[in-house]
Amino acid sequence: MPTIHHLTTAEAIATAAAHFATLPRIGIDLEFDDMRHRYGRHLALIQIFDGQEAYVIDPLPLPDMAAGLEPLFAVLRDPAVAKVFHSCKSDILLLDEVFNVHCRNIVDTSVQFTLLAAEDNNISLGRLIQAELGFEVDKGEQKSNWLKRPLTDAQMEYAANDVLYLFELTDRLSLRLAELGRSEWAAQENLALEAVRYGRDDPRPWSRNAAKYKISPQEMPAFRELYMLRDTVARQLDRPPYHVLSNDRLAELARQPIETPNQLRTANGLHPELKRSPYAEQLLAIGTTDLAPEAPLAPEQRKFPFRRRLNGAAASRAEARETLLNALKLHLAADHGATMANMVLSNRLIAEIIEQGAVAALRPWQQELLRESAARHGEDFSLIAEPFG
Structure with a gap:
C-alpha cells in the first residue's frame, strides 16, 4: 500500500493542491452522505492519487469548508490537469450542488468501459479492478458512516483504494478503445460530463415516490402534504426523511390518514416529533381537512x-x-x-x-x-x- 496522507487543515490542503496543479493528471473520488445519516448531501472526504501516493482530504475539521477547499477546487476547474474518476456523475453533481464547482478535463473509467460495449455496461469500480487487474479490493466499508469521526484504518484504506488503481485502469481501457477506433467517442462523452449540473428547481419533489406507490389523484393531496411535512421535520432534526417516516408508511397514511388524537397516539412507524406540537396538529389537519388538489404545472x-x-x-x-x-x-x-x-x-x-x-x-x-x-x-x-x- 502506498503512503496515505491524511489532510485535515487548510494549510495542508493548499500545499497538496499546489503539488496537484503541477501534474498532468490526478485520480479522484469523493465520499459523501446522501440522506443516509443526516438531512441533505454532505461531503465527507476527497481522495486524490498523484501517481505515487494517496491523499485522503478530510473537510469536516475545516472552519470554513468551501474556503479551505478552494485551492483544490481551483485544480478541479483547471483544464490543464486531467481528473480521472470512476462513475463520476454523483461526485460532480455534489460539487455543483454544494460548492458551485464545475470540474474540467474529466476522464471517467466507467465511460471508457461502457464504450467497449461489453455485456456488463454498469460496472462497479471493484468489479472493474477484478476484471482488468485480476485482484479484489476490500469493499467492506462501502456503507460506512463517512461523517463519523475518527476515521478507522479500514475506512482510510477503503478510501485510498478508490483512487489507487484509476491510472492503471484508464491506461488499459484507453489502449483497448484505441484498438477499436473509439478514442474520440470517449473524448466526446467525457467532455459532455463537464456540462452536468445539479437540478435545483423540482416543482413536485414528491411525484417520483407517488408514482412508485401508485398514488391516485384522490390520494395525491394527502401524499403531497405528508411528504412536505416529513421533509420539514427531517430538516429540523437534521435526519434523513426516512428516519421520520418511511416511504411505505407515507403511502399508507395517504390512503388511510390519521384523523383523531387517539389514532395519532397509537400510530406506529412515526418519529416521536410527529406526535408533538406543532407537527401533531399539522398531521391531524392533513387527515381531516379538504386539501387543495394538485395545481396544473406551468407549460414549461x-x-x-x-x-x-x-x-x-x-x-x-x-x-x-x-x-x-x-x-x-x-x-x-x-x-x-x-x-x-x-x-x-x-x-x-x-x-x-x-x-x-x-x-x-x-x-x-x-x-x-x-x-x-x-x-x-x-x-x-x-x-x-x-x-x-
Missing part, C-alpha cells in the same frame, strides 16, 4: 413525453419517426450488437430524437454509427436528423 415545467402533447396529423408524423427509429435500432443491433444499439438509441434517446432530431440529441459518434447503419440498410437518416416539424 411539464414533463409529459413529447408524443403525449400531440394529436391528429402531428401525432401520426411522430409515430412514423418512432417506427423508423425502432427499425434503425434493430439494424444497429445487427451491425454492432444489442449493447451498442441501446447506447445509441435507448428509449430515452428515441424520445428525444422524435422531438429534437438526431443532430441535436446525439453525440457525433452516435450520429456516425446511426448514419452508417441507415445507409447500409436502405433507411433515410434525414427523416430523423432535424427537429420535429
Whole structure:
C-alpha cells in the first residue's frame, strides 16, 4: 500500500493542491452522505492519487469548508490537469450542488468501459479492478458512516483504494478503445460530463415516490402534504426523511390518514416529533381537512413525453419517426450488437430524437454509427436528423 496522507487543515490542503496543479493528471473520488445519516448531501472526504501516493482530504475539521477547499477546487476547474474518476456523475453533481464547482478535463473509467460495449455496461469500480487487474479490493466499508469521526484504518484504506488503481485502469481501457477506433467517442462523452449540473428547481419533489406507490389523484393531496411535512421535520432534526417516516408508511397514511388524537397516539412507524406540537396538529389537519388538489404545472415545467402533447396529423408524423427509429435500432443491433444499439438509441434517446432530431440529441459518434447503419440498410437518416416539424 502506498503512503496515505491524511489532510485535515487548510494549510495542508493548499500545499497538496499546489503539488496537484503541477501534474498532468490526478485520480479522484469523493465520499459523501446522501440522506443516509443526516438531512441533505454532505461531503465527507476527497481522495486524490498523484501517481505515487494517496491523499485522503478530510473537510469536516475545516472552519470554513468551501474556503479551505478552494485551492483544490481551483485544480478541479483547471483544464490543464486531467481528473480521472470512476462513475463520476454523483461526485460532480455534489460539487455543483454544494460548492458551485464545475470540474474540467474529466476522464471517467466507467465511460471508457461502457464504450467497449461489453455485456456488463454498469460496472462497479471493484468489479472493474477484478476484471482488468485480476485482484479484489476490500469493499467492506462501502456503507460506512463517512461523517463519523475518527476515521478507522479500514475506512482510510477503503478510501485510498478508490483512487489507487484509476491510472492503471484508464491506461488499459484507453489502449483497448484505441484498438477499436473509439478514442474520440470517449473524448466526446467525457467532455459532455463537464456540462452536468445539479437540478435545483423540482416543482413536485414528491411525484417520483407517488408514482412508485401508485398514488391516485384522490390520494395525491394527502401524499403531497405528508411528504412536505416529513421533509420539514427531517430538516429540523437534521435526519434523513426516512428516519421520520418511511416511504411505505407515507403511502399508507395517504390512503388511510390519521384523523383523531387517539389514532395519532397509537400510530406506529412515526418519529416521536410527529406526535408533538406543532407537527401533531399539522398531521391531524392533513387527515381531516379538504386539501387543495394538485395545481396544473406551468407549460414549461411539464414533463409529459413529447408524443403525449400531440394529436391528429402531428401525432401520426411522430409515430412514423418512432417506427423508423425502432427499425434503425434493430439494424444497429445487427451491425454492432444489442449493447451498442441501446447506447445509441435507448428509449430515452428515441424520445428525444422524435422531438429534437438526431443532430441535436446525439453525440457525433452516435450520429456516425446511426448514419452508417441507415445507409447500409436502405433507411433515410434525414427523416430523423432535424427537429420535429
